[in-house]
Amino acid sequence: MNALIRAADLSVSHGGADLPVLRHVDFRIDPAEIVTVVGPNGSGKSTLVRALLGHVAAQTGRVDRLPGLRIGYVPQRVHIDRAMPMTVRRFLSLPVRVSDADARAVLERTGVPGLEGRQIGALSGGQFQRVLLARALLNDPQLLVLDEPTQGLDQPGIVAFYQLIEEVRAQTGVAVLMVSHDLLVVMRASDRVVCLNGHVCCEGTPQAVSAAPAYRALFGMDAQGTLALYRHHHDHDHDHVVEAGHHVHGPDCAHEHHHRDHHA
Numbered sequence: 001m002n003a004l005i006r007a008a009d010l011s012v013s014h015g016g017a018d019l020p021v022l023r024h025v026d027f028r029i030d031p032a033e034i035v036t037v038v039g040p041n042g043s044g045k046s047t048l049v050r051a052l053l054g055h056v057a058a059q060t061g062r063v064d065r066l067p068g069l070r071i072g073y074v075p076q077r078v079h080i081d082r083a084m085p086m087t088v089r090r091f092l093s094l095p096v097r098v099s100d101a102d103a104r105a106v107l108e109r110t111g112v113p114g115l116e117g118r119q120i121g122a123l124s125g126g127q128f129q130r131v132l133l134a135r136a137l138l139n140d141p142q143l144l145v146l147d148e149p150t151q152g153l154d155q156p157g158i159v160a161f162y163q164l165i166e167e168v169r170a171q172t173g174v175a176v177l178m179v180s181h182d183l184l185v186v187m188r189a190s191d192r193v194v195c196l197n198g199h200v201c202c203e204g205t206p207q208a209v210s211a212a213p214a215y216r217a218l219f220g221m222d223a224q225g226t227l228a229l230y231r232h233h234h235d236h237d238h239d240h241v242v243e244a245g246h247h248v249h250g251p252d253c254a255h256e257h258h259h260r261d262h263h264a
């Protein structure tokens with residue numbers, strides 16, 4: 001199957017920085033897949049997304065997108081002055097005008113029917129995220145890209161949002177690329193999880209990744225059962241094999257594997 005986006009040996013630097021933010025990253029997303037990128041603050045998640053979208057240039061390696069790929073993108077920060085008077089209906093028509101019927105249908109699809117007349121500034125955080133998602137769905141995308149879409153939501157709101165993402169995927173067949181810190185919830189809602197720390201540390205199905213001794217050793221579990229990503233100081237560089245649905249072994253893996261070591 002043709003990947004929607006594929007990156008090979010991608011390295012990216014910002015400005016004059018010596019050390020690239022992304023180093024030798026291989027990545028692909030296939031049609032109708034939900035892939036989540038997790039990693040510590042500053043590990044390059046947003047940079048990877050922006051490089052995949054072509055918003056930042058590759059220093060080495062390459063990024064290939066399916067020609068004509070339709071993408072619905074919800075960036076990490078949406079520059080809207082929520083104090084400015086603007087209805088949801090008007091917001092949905094920025095920058096491309098949509099019909100009343102399409103606006104109504106997309107708000108129904110994202111679980112916020114009938115909000116057309118409401119002011120953007122009067123929406124709850126969860127409603128606003130759903131309106132952002134609705135707008136991203138308007139051009140019938142093949143790929144939805146969501147950079148930390150549940151920031152500011154409480155736990156039930158986060159769970160509900162990911163359920164909605166899975167419903168939208170089931171209804172439309174859209175692929176979803178997400179950046180998230182909501183690790184446990186994301187694990188359930190994703191087909192594949194990619195752990196990034198400048199390079200791909202570990203990757204696979206949620207089951208494969210969470211069951212891998214290397215993953216548990218790297219990420220651990222705290223008392224609440226929350227994956228302790230922020231204790232993760234793994235920062236080596238190594239060769240990695242990126243294959244959908246498979247765990248990728250790092251040099252710290254405790255289990256048997258055949259590691260391709262390019263330091264030798």
Ligand SMILES: Nc1ncnc2c1ncn2[C@@H]1O[C@H](COP(=O)(O)OP(=O)(O)OP(=O)(O)O)[C@@H](O)[C@H]1O
Nearest residue numbers: 014015021039040041042043044045046047048076
């Ligand atoms: N436009 C930029 N110019 C210079 N440096 C940048 C730029 N954007 C990001 N960086 C730096 O690149 C590194 C990776 O940033 P990035 O936003 O990709 O990480 P992230 O994993 O998404 O982080 P977070 O979880 O905090 O959102 C950081 O050290 C950041 O300061």
